[in-house]
Amino acid sequence: NAGVTQTPKFQVLKTGQSMTLQCAQDMNHNSMYWYRQDPGMGLRLIYYSASEGTTDKGEVPNGYNVSRLNKREFSLRLESAAPSQTSVYFCASNQGSLGTQYFGPGTRLLVL
Amino acid sequence: EDKVVQSPLSLVVHEGDTVTLNCSYEVTNFRSLLWYKQEKKAPTFLFMLTSSGIEKKSGRLSSILDKKELFSILNITATQTGDSAVYLCAGNSGGSNYKLTFGKGTLLTVNP
Numbered sequence: 574n575a576g577v578t579q580t581p582k583f584q585v586l587k588t589g590q591s592m593t594l595q596c597a598q599d600m601n602h603n604s605m606y607w608y609r610q611d612p613g614m615g616l617r618l619i620y621y622s623a624s625e626g627t628t629d630k631g632e633v634p635n636g637y638n639v640s641r642l643n644k645r646e647f648s649l650r651l652e653s654a655a656p657s658q659t660s661v662y663f664c665a666s667n668q669g670s671l672g673t674q675y676f677g678p679g680t681r682l683l684v685l
Numbered sequence: 686e687d688k689v690v691q692s693p694l695s696l697v698v699h700e701g702d703t704v705t706l707n708c709s710y711e712v713t714n715f716r717s718l719l720w721y722k723q724e725k726k727a728p729t730f731l732f733m734l735t736s737s738g739i740e741k742k743s744g745r746l747s748s749i750l751d752k753k754e755l756f757s758i759l760n761i762t763a764t765q766t767g768d769s770a771v772y773l774c775a776g777n778s779g780g781s782n783y784k785l786t787f788g789k790g791t792l793l794t795v796n797p
């Protein structure tokens with residue numbers, strides 16, 4: 574039981590390049606989330622998927638797209654990376670109605 | 686817009702001290718409040734609180750919720766250097782998406 578896994582762990586991009594961050598969970602959770610974390614800013618929600626087949630914008634969705642491929646997998650895509658997207662990205666999945674979310678190990682992204 | 690405010694933003698103590706971390710929230714359709722610990726990697730779940738006045742305890746850590754005054758505290762007694770971390774508080778707004786709104790965190794440094 575791996576919990577929530579993310580790939581890659583670290584990535585360097587040039588401005589304008591695209592990439593997809595992958596996330597998978599093996600806990601049979603319905604809801605999945607993508608956050609970014611910047612120094613002094615806490616965790617900010619980018620997109621979420623309440624259930625398979627649905628996705629919704631969070632607090633900071635601009636410049637990102639998501640795909641809920643199936644119940645296990647939720648990917649985050651940067652179509653044209655910008656230096657402002659340099660951050661640590663966390664994927665999470667939710668257990669139950671009271672909100673407990675479990676986080677993946679994170680992807681550190683540097684956009685030059 | 687939902688809001689979670691933590692204080693202090695940072696705190697430096699000596700081993701053996703007791704610390705109290707604060708979290709106030711304004712969350713629509715509030716369901717629960719969660720505390721996480723983050724040590725240079727993914728946040729790990731500590732507590733979930735749903736009812737006022739009932740203390741949750743795990744070893745030297747304890748937490749309580751006041752739903753009337755809209756705040757929670759996290760206490761750590763007899764601090765150890767291993768308690769050094771960022772402590773995050775999050776409010777769950779319920780509904781079908783179980784979204785969390787995070788505070789910016791409290792950076793706790795415990796010196797030997």
